[in-house]
Amino acid sequence: MERCDLIVSNAVIVDGSGSEGRLGSVAVDGGKIVAVGDVSGWSAEETIAGDGLVLAPGFIDVHTHDDMAVLKTPDMTFKVSQGVTTVVAGNCGISVAPFTTEGSFPPPFPLLGEAQEFRFPTVAAYQEALESNRPAVNLALLTGHSSLRVIAMGEKLDQAADSAQIAKMKEVLHLALKQGCIGFSTGLGYPPAMRAPEAEIIALADVLREFPAAVYATHMRDEGDHVVAAVEETLRTGRKAGVPVVISHHKCAGRSNYGRSGETLKLIEAARATQKAGLDVYPYTASSTVLLPEYVRESDDVLITFSDPHPEHNGRRLEDVVAEWGCSLNEAIERLYPAGAIYFQMDEEDLKRILSYPPSMVGSDGLPGQPRPHPRLWGTFPRVLGRYVRQLKLFSLATAIHKMTGLSAETFGLKDRGFVREGYVADLVLFDPDTVEDAGTFEDPEQPSHGISTVIIDGAVAWQGGAAAGARRGQFLTH
Ligand SMILES: [Zn+2]
Structure with missing residues (x-):
């Protein structure tokens, strides 16, 4: 008998690959998965009875604005309680690092925190802060284009960057990637980046080529009347720069655009024959961001x-x-x-079409730290499993889990994560597929979801029986 730290016994293991579940056990030692399926050769310090519940890789929230939240609320209850073990931050062009400002702090930066809380000129400084007070979840960071623009252009953001400013941004981005950022994000629909031409984005995305697993994630220039043109621009940017692209929180906003996901997904599908293109989506027909006319x-x-x-x-x-x-x-x-604000502006049929499109990943786009947040902050992952898998039968449970784990880890280059496999990090979630469901509403959003039994991060129990279990072993993830 070999000794190990922990065994989760008799669970239906859904491994993150998209394959259907099979009954078995998982042995964990030193934060790693050491055996899957038959663990009869192992004896453990602690055993958690799986009781026929589903054991999956911990969910990877590929679209978050948790940059500051991991520092301010390191227990990260709103994420851990829904089975999330890793978050990708720095989305929509705004990353808390690298960032310096002489005063310019335009929308949507206030979504992350207050100006004086932005105190990380380098990614290394941010990593140090994160590791000195470890959060419950792992975090991987994208470098935000709007953050780079504020560094290089100060207050004059309503124009294209000139060549000296582009050179400055490239230098800061290059250092950020060297210090462990996993890619680059833009928020081209927002004031600090609206006037950035396509050529500026291509010039910056080009820096990613030196970093083989790096991705370009974009909150596109338009998600409403010009959404098709925006998808075309995104795909063209990826092609010209020779980098993988991820379309963030894909949607077709506004009544006159309902149904247009048929067109946008067709474009993405055609492009995927020749380039790497992915997307993420949250399972609600209301969006949320800064209040803008x-x-x-x-x-x-x-x-x-x-x-x-x-x-x-x-x-x-x-x-x-x-x-x-x-x-x-x-x-x-x-x-x-x-x-x-929260904006009711989407069609349920578009949402279902986007969510069920095989390359789509699940990302919450949750906004922490708000008095009355959009319920996606607490409920995204259980809502997909409860409403869209169990109730509406939009796709299988194994497919849903793949969209939350294996596909996400592969797309963002998170090695050793996203699968229940020997040698992989023991980030795991045990849940009841018959009861898992989001609990938050627009009126009362801050509710832990139902049906999440145990969440294990880096081999330690972070959530159990409806309450935080104390482990805070989140890491800063790099390629
Ligand atoms: Zn966004």
Whole structure:
């Protein structure tokens, strides 16, 4: 008999590859998986009875804004409680590192935190902060284009970068990748990057080529009326720079664009014959970001998630606040700003089509630290497993898990993660496929999900029986 730290016995192991589950046990030692299936040669310090529940690789949330949250709320309950063991941060062009500013702090940077909290000129400084107070989950970081723009261009962001500014951004990006960033992100639909031409993005994405596993993830220039052109631009950027692309939180926003995911997915599918192209999606028909008039215009309804000057309106409908104030919509938005909102602006049929498209990964796009966050922050992964797998039978459980684990690890180059395999890191989630479900609502979003039994990160129990179990062994993941 060999000794090991932990055995999870008699579970249905769904290994992350997309293959159906099979009954077996998993042995863990020193943070690694040492045996899968038959563990009769092992005896463990601690055994967790699987009881026929599903044992899967810990979920990888490929689209997060958890850069600051891992430092401020290292227990990361909103993620661990839904089975997430790794987050990819630095999305949508805004990364907390590398970042320095002489004062420029335009939207959407306030989604991450306050200006004075941005104190990491290098990725190495950020990694040090993270490792000195380890969070429960692992984190991999993308370098944000808008962060680079603020570093190189200061307040003058409403124009294309000149050649000296591009050179500066390339230098900072190169160092960030050398220090362990796993790729580059843009937020081309947001004010700090809207005026960046395609050529600027291609010039920067080109830096990734020296780093073979690096990816380019983009919150595209447009997710509404011009979404098709935006997908074309994204694919062209990937081709010209010769890098893999990931389309972030793919959607077709606004009533007049309902149904257009048919077109966008066709484009992505055709491109995949000759280039690496992926996408992520969250399982809700409402989005959430900073409060901006252009998003309000394309939405059926808007809820306020936070307002710094008017916190008394957190959680209220924007329309009701406008009526109460008796002012114009634009004036109300100005008075509420800095503020965030939830926008009801998508079609369930598009969501189902995107979610069930085989290359799609699950990413929450959750926004931590808000008084009334979008429920995706707490519920994304259990919602896919409960609503879309068990209730609507959109795809199999094994397929869903692949979209949350193996596919995500492969796309983002997270080695030794995303699969239940010997030699892989023991990031695992044990859950009940008959009861797993999100619990948060738009009215009451901060609710741990149902059916998540045990979450193991780096071989230690981080969540059990509906409560945090204390382990904080998250690592800064690099290629
Ligand atoms: Zn985004």
